[in-house]
Amino acid sequence: MRFQLLGPLSIAHGPETVVLKPSKPTSLLAALLLHPGTVVSTGYLLRAVWDEEPPATARAALQTCVLRLRRLFAKYGISATTIEAVPGGYRMRNDTETLDLALFRFLTAQARAAAGTPEELYRLREALSLWQGQPLSNVASGMLQRDAVPALEQERLLVLERVCDLELAAGNCHQVLVDLYEGARHRPVRERFTEQLVEALYRTGRQAEALAEYRTVRERLRDELGVDPGPGLRRLELAILRAEELGPAARPPGPEPTQPHAASALAVRDRGRAAAGPAGPPPVPGFAGRAADLRALAGRLTDPGGPRLLVVSGAPGIGKSALARQSAYEIRAAFPGGVSAVDLTRPDGSPLDTGEARALLPAPGGGGRRLLLLDNAAGAGQVLPLLPETGGATVLVTSRRALAAVVATHGGFVHRLDVLSPAEAQDLLAGLVGAERIAAEEPAARELAAVCGWFPLALRIAAGRLLTRPGLSVADCAAWLAADPPGRLALAEDPRLSVPEVLGRAVGALPPELRGAFLLLGSLEPGSGPATAVEESVLEQLVEAGMLEDGPPGEPYRIHAFLRGYARWLARDRAGAAALLPG
Incomplete structure (x- = not known):
C-alpha cells in the first residue's frame, strides 16, 4: 500500500x-x-x-x-x-x-550525496518518475492549493533543472529537449529552462530555432513584466549571432541538486580544437556478471572490420538494456566521435513513432567513429527507417525481438541473452543490497535468486524491497515472494520495476493466437516439449517475440521457468488475464 x-x-x-x-x-x-x-x-x-x-x-x-x-x-x-x-x-x-513524497525526498537526498557521479543523475531521474501529474489535483482545499501545491511543484522544478544541467553537461542534448520544451513553454519567467533549451537547440545544429526561442521569451518578458532576459540568455544570443562554438557544457556544481541556476559554461573553444564527443550513457548502477556477454559485444563492436549493426535480443526483463548500456560505457574509448543512446519507448512503455525517434537522433559529427545505442526497439518497423539517419555510426539495438528483417537487409549480428547464472545473480544481489547482508544469509539469497528465475528485472525488484526494509531478512523476503512471484515482484512507484507491468505489456502486444499459445505453454509440465502442444510456426513467432527460446538439439524450444510461472499466473484467472491483455 x-x-x-x-x-x-x-x-x-x-x-x-x-x-x-x-x-x-x-x-x-x-x-x-x-x-x-x-x-x-x-x-x-x-x-x-x-x-x-x-x-x-x-x-x-x-x-x-x-x-x-x-x-x-x-x-x-x-x-x-x-x-x-x-x-x-x-x-x-x-x-x-x-x-511517494517521502521517497521523492529520499532519492533527492541520495542524489546530493552522490553529486559529481553518474549515480546523481540516476537518482534524480528515479525521483522524477514518481510524478504522475499536477499534485493534489483532486483536493478541494483552497489553502493547500494556494500554499502547498506551488511548494511541491517548486521541488520538482529544481530537480528537473538539475537533471537538464547534468544531461547537457554529458552531451545528451537531444534527450532533454522534450523536458525543456515543456518547462520553457509553461514557465517562461523561469529563464533557466529557456536558457537550457536555447543551448540544447544550438548544440544540436538548430540555431534558427534557438534564436526563435530566445526572441519569443524576450518579447513575453517585455510585454508581461517590462524586463529584458537575464545575462545568461543574452550571452547565449550573442554567441549564436556570432556563430561561436560553445565549449563542452561544464558539469554543474554539486552537491545540491537544487543549484540549477549555475550557468553553463559558454567559453568559446580555441579555433582548430577537436569537438568533444558526447559522454554517452553512464555505467549501470550495481551491474554484475555478464562477463562473457560483455566480451562478445566488445569484440564485435570494436573490431574495425566487424558488423556495423548488432542486436541484443531476449525475453522482457532479462537485462538487455543494462548489458548494452554497460557495454557502451566500457568501450567508449574506441569511439572518439562519441557514444549516444536513444530510448525508443515512452515512460509508459509505448513505442515512439518514427518522427519522434528521428528527432532524438544525434547529429552526425566528424570526430571519428561513433556508437549509437537504440534501446528498447519495438520491432523492425521502428528501426529500419532510422538506420539511414545514423550517419555511418555503429549501431547497437536492444529489443525483445531478434529483428531478423533488420539484419537480413542491413547485415549485422544478433546476440541472444539468457538469464544470469546463479553466481551472477548472487553478485547482482550483493552489489545492490550489500555484500555483508547477502553473505550472512547465503542459502536464503540463493533461494531468492531462484524465486526470481535469475531474471535481472525480478532481482532488482527484490533488492529494492530489501533496501527499503532493513529489518527484513533475506529468507523472509524469499518466502514471501515465493508464495506469488509474478504478483508480488513489483515496486508500486515505478511501472518499469513491476513484473506484471513489464511482462503484461509484452504478452499484451502479442497477436491473440500467440497470446493463447503462450498461456498454453505455461500449463505444460517442466520438461515437456512445447512442440508437442503448439505448431512450429507459432513457436517460431514466440521465439522472435522473445517469449520462447531455441533449445539444444532434441529439444528445439524451451520456455524460461520464470516466464512459465508468469503464464500460469495469468491463466489461473482468465478474467484478470482478459483485462490485462486487451484485444
Whole structure:
C-alpha cells in the first residue's frame, strides 16, 4: 500500500490505484500526508479543510472526517492507527515505503550525496518518475492549493533543472529537449529552462530555432513584466549571432541538486580544437556478471572490420538494456566521435513513432567513429527507417525481438541473452543490497535468486524491497515472494520495476493466437516439449517475440521457468488475464 501525493491524491493497493474524490476527508488526508511523521496541529487542519472560515462545529466535524478516513483505510487493509490522535492534533507516520513524497525526498537526498557521479543523475531521474501529474489535483482545499501545491511543484522544478544541467553537461542534448520544451513553454519567467533549451537547440545544429526561442521569451518578458532576459540568455544570443562554438557544457556544481541556476559554461573553444564527443550513457548502477556477454559485444563492436549493426535480443526483463548500456560505457574509448543512446519507448512503455525517434537522433559529427545505442526497439518497423539517419555510426539495438528483417537487409549480428547464472545473480544481489547482508544469509539469497528465475528485472525488484526494509531478512523476503512471484515482484512507484507491468505489456502486444499459445505453454509440465502442444510456426513467432527460446538439439524450444510461472499466473484467472491483455 502506498499513498500518492505527486499527482491526484490516491491510494495504490496492490495492482490497483484508487483516486480519491474531492471531499473534506480527502483534504484532511492531504494535509496530514504533506507533513509525514510530524504532529499537524488541529488549527492547521481546520484551515486546510474549511479554509479561512471553519464553522463553529468544525472540531467535531474534523473528528468525523478522521473516522471516515479510518473506515476508508480499513477497506484497503490499512491500519486505523495509521492516523494517530495526539495532544494538539494528528499525525501519520509515513515513510519511503508508504508515501511517494517521502521517497521523492529520499532519492533527492541520495542524489546530493552522490553529486559529481553518474549515480546523481540516476537518482534524480528515479525521483522524477514518481510524478504522475499536477499534485493534489483532486483536493478541494483552497489553502493547500494556494500554499502547498506551488511548494511541491517548486521541488520538482529544481530537480528537473538539475537533471537538464547534468544531461547537457554529458552531451545528451537531444534527450532533454522534450523536458525543456515543456518547462520553457509553461514557465517562461523561469529563464533557466529557456536558457537550457536555447543551448540544447544550438548544440544540436538548430540555431534558427534557438534564436526563435530566445526572441519569443524576450518579447513575453517585455510585454508581461517590462524586463529584458537575464545575462545568461543574452550571452547565449550573442554567441549564436556570432556563430561561436560553445565549449563542452561544464558539469554543474554539486552537491545540491537544487543549484540549477549555475550557468553553463559558454567559453568559446580555441579555433582548430577537436569537438568533444558526447559522454554517452553512464555505467549501470550495481551491474554484475555478464562477463562473457560483455566480451562478445566488445569484440564485435570494436573490431574495425566487424558488423556495423548488432542486436541484443531476449525475453522482457532479462537485462538487455543494462548489458548494452554497460557495454557502451566500457568501450567508449574506441569511439572518439562519441557514444549516444536513444530510448525508443515512452515512460509508459509505448513505442515512439518514427518522427519522434528521428528527432532524438544525434547529429552526425566528424570526430571519428561513433556508437549509437537504440534501446528498447519495438520491432523492425521502428528501426529500419532510422538506420539511414545514423550517419555511418555503429549501431547497437536492444529489443525483445531478434529483428531478423533488420539484419537480413542491413547485415549485422544478433546476440541472444539468457538469464544470469546463479553466481551472477548472487553478485547482482550483493552489489545492490550489500555484500555483508547477502553473505550472512547465503542459502536464503540463493533461494531468492531462484524465486526470481535469475531474471535481472525480478532481482532488482527484490533488492529494492530489501533496501527499503532493513529489518527484513533475506529468507523472509524469499518466502514471501515465493508464495506469488509474478504478483508480488513489483515496486508500486515505478511501472518499469513491476513484473506484471513489464511482462503484461509484452504478452499484451502479442497477436491473440500467440497470446493463447503462450498461456498454453505455461500449463505444460517442466520438461515437456512445447512442440508437442503448439505448431512450429507459432513457436517460431514466440521465439522472435522473445517469449520462447531455441533449445539444444532434441529439444528445439524451451520456455524460461520464470516466464512459465508468469503464464500460469495469468491463466489461473482468465478474467484478470482478459483485462490485462486487451484485444
